[in-house]
Amino acid sequence: MNIGDAAKATGLSAKTIRYYEGINLVVADRSENGYRNYSDAHIHKLRFVQRARRLGFSIDVCRALLSLYQDRNRASAEVKSIAKKHLGEIEAKIVELQNLQQTLSHLIDHCAGDDRPNCPIMDDLSGEFHDTSADDRKLH
Amino acid sequence: MNIGDAAKATGLSAKTIRYYEGINLVVADRSENGYRNYSDAHIHKLRFVQRARRLGFSIDVCRALLSLYQDRNRASAEVKSIAKKHLGEIEAKIVELQNLQQTLSHLIDHCAGDDRPNCPIMDDLSGEFHDTSADDRKLH
DNA sequence: GCTTGACCTTACTGTAACTAGAAGCTTTAT
DNA sequence: ATAAAGCTTCTAGTTACAGTAAGGTCAAGC
Incomplete structure (x- = not known):
């Protein structure tokens, strides 16, 4: 999945998705041609962030929430x-x-x-x- | 009146007052030593801006309000x-x-x-x- | 005369969370 | 073959300042 499709799938702009990668929030894989490549897991993370941002959580808090999200032992x-x-x-x-x-x-x-x-x-x-x-x- | 006194008189920080001059919002005179020199009229303008900012008006809107303030024929x-x-x-x-x-x-x-x-x-x-x-x- | 400390100067950087634009690849469609 | 769409990186702009550096000025005290 290229970034354009990821954008459509998440409701985020391609610019925003690149920005999230720039700050190490959600980092995509790369295809052979250098294009970013998004798996379902990536899309899931991006959607998670998008919902958290919509609720007004700051990026830093989103980062913390995302890591809690992936922590099976979280409280x-x-x-x-x-x-x-x-x-x-x-x-x-x-x-x-x-x-x-x-x-x-x-x-x-x-x-x-x-x-x-x-x-x-x-x-x-x-x-x-x-x-x-x-x-x-x-x-x- | 130097910038420190202007700061005390208006409740703005010296930094903020310098910033306002930098964006041409309230420009002070200069003393011979190069220090900014504030008259009562300057203080009045700065206080005007401070109150407007406290009411949440953006700097650009403050600029417009300030010019209306000085317009005797305003509606x-x-x-x-x-x-x-x-x-x-x-x-x-x-x-x-x-x-x-x-x-x-x-x-x-x-x-x-x-x-x-x-x-x-x-x-x-x-x-x-x-x-x-x-x-x-x-x-x- | 000299130092100290308070105050002043400009200039540069950082903040939050992106958005816009430029210059240049790659892929797709005609 | 070529044009359009989509991708890349990089830079700069947004708001309203705050922080810091490097240095000039001024009054007081010794």
């Missing part, structure tokens, strides 16, 4: 621990983004969005706070 | 549109991460996490599905 506790750590990072990222979301949508809500220059978003960025968080109070 | 609609686009991207990322979170925590929940090799997380990555989504049904 599922080890896999679970890696996954849990990754889940924690994802959850932290979600919280971080949700904070940004709140701040941004608040600012957006209070921007007229017309042709005048006055803009609470700019005020916030420039450090002039107009305190829109209590804009329901009575002024004047 | 707040333009700022709002940039912010809205960014908010959309953040929200998309949140959804993506929440999907990962669901998948991962589901897999983690179904992994014994002991010293045996059997592991639904590995099964999922390798493409062997054991369908834990309906694991409350009676088997056997």
Whole structure:
């Protein structure tokens, strides 16, 4: 199986597969003409990596998972621990983004969005706070 | 004001401030000895960028925001549109991460996490599905 | 005058995970 | 025979910096 077919079989691009070989993640055999040659076992590994990457695991973690995958004596506790750590990072990222979301949508809500220059978003960025968080109070 | 003081005044590192100058984002004056020299206006710009970056805007978008900031005739609609686009991207990322979170925590929940090799997380990555989504049904 | 230490300069490298492009083989199809 | 498709390696670009090296500048203390 040449790299093009491997790409089709795994959903990865040929470029990506070459890159994975470059970093010693999944190394193919070579045919006589120098072309990379992929066996079913290679394809299996590549698909494994593709799924792990889709779940957001870093390449380094994929490397560890791949080696656990090939370890008949692995403890599922080890896999679970890696996954849990990754889940924690994802959850932290979600919280971080949700904070940004709140701040941004608040600012957006209070921007007229017309042709005048006055803009609470700019005020916030420039450090002039107009305190829109209590804009329901009575002024004047 | 030298770069060290500018760093303290803005919360950015000197490295970052030099980088911003390198990409023509905020360019300082120079003293006779060749040191960068920051005025209040420079500090203000740097703080503007710092706040925008903290809100997750890319450097390129910061550049656009900075130029809008200095445009007395800007329309707040333009700022709002940039912010809205960014908010959309953040929200998309949140959804993506929440999907990962669901998948991962589901897999983690179904992994014994002991010293045996059997592991639904590995099964999922390798493409062997054991369908834990309906694991409350009676088997056997 | 000399040294020390803090601060500044430029320039180069490394990060993550690829993607794009160039120049040149090999294979396949016409 | 030739063109198209597919393969090879190599280099550079992406984002937003951080780390390090080698060296210039400045104020204080002896």
